[in-house]
Amino acid sequence: MESDEELIKRSLSGGSHHYGTLIQRYADYLFGLGMRLTGGNRELAEDISQQSFLRSYRYLKSFDHRQPYKHWLTGIAVNCFKDMAQKERRYTALLYDVEPSYSPHPEGNADFFNLIKPLTEDEKIIFTLKYLYEYKITEIADFLDLKLGTVKSKISRALEKLK
Amino acid sequence: MKQIDAIIRAEKEVDYRQRDKQLFSFYTLTLIAQENASRNLKKMLAIGLCLFSICVAFLISPITQITSDIIAYLSAIDTDAILTMTLISYAATAIIMALFKSRTTIFR
Structure with a gap:
């Protein structure tokens, strides 16, 4: 099996079709992350994973080979989620003016989605990445471009909210 | 917890x-x-x-x-000069044409 680095090199030199293997390798991972962050909204989760792959390909030249591709992709996905949530907020605000019956169709583990429901976007991301994906706080800070102290305080705030 | x-x-x-x-x-x-x-x-x-x-x-x-x-x-x-030059050139052409015509009648 070819490594991620090899596939990236091939994608950069030989065209986008080599990137297909990378997409297939991480499609489920990104979809799962999207599902957890969006509270089980399949459409949004698919959008997030697709946007993440598109962005990742766009900036593939700037990929730092010292870090795993999966980490880099996670950072992109998390930022895609934040962008999408911002857009969605605007969209739902507009919808509520006209059609208040709008609601997503959640799929998956409802307990978990209900658990993280009261959290803010950043808190949701940090909580999910730390407790489900077991990323280190330094890595999460890197993904979100936040200071270590900010991440720690957001974690404790999230835990307080959940208690 | x-x-x-x-x-x-x-x-x-x-x-x-x-x-x-x-x-x-x-x-x-x-x-x-x-x-x-x-x-x-x-x-x-x-x-x-x-x-x-x-x-x-x-x-x-x-x-x-x-x-x-x-x-x-x-x-x-200078438009005057052009006009005079045109007149002169037309006149010269007419004279030459007339000369050629008279020559052909002589040869016949």
Whole structure:
């Protein structure tokens, strides 16, 4: 099996079709992350994973080979989620003016989605990445471009909210 | 806290899967190709526009020079002299034609 680095090199030199293997390798991972962050909204989760792959390909030249591709992709996905949530907020605000019956169709583990429901976007991301994906706080800070102290305080705030 | 741990443990066991990974991959690659094509087209258009403006800049400067030269030349022309020259040349042509005609009648 070819490594991620090899596939990236091939994608950069030989065209986008080599990137297909990378997409297939991480499609489920990104979809799962999207599902957890969006509270089980399949459409949004698919959008997030697709946007993440598109962005990742766009900036593939700037990929730092010292870090795993999966980490880099996670950072992109998390930022895609934040962008999408911002857009969605605007969209739902507009919808509520006209059609208040709008609601997503959640799929998956409802307990978990209900658990993280009261959290803010950043808190949701940090909580999910730390407790489900077991990323280190330094890595999460890197993904979100936040200071270590900010991440720690957001974690404790999230835990307080959940208690 | 124990309840939260249990929910997290249960969530870790959930396996989320894309509906059709191959189709998803194909569609994403199509979008990438489309994005690449539009980027290339924009690049080509930008290069074309640059070349066109460079050509126009090169062409415009001699054209203005030529037109200003023509205008200067035309404004400097003496119309009386042209008229007299025209009359003289027409008269000379008529005389020559008459001479040729008389010559042909002589030879016959």
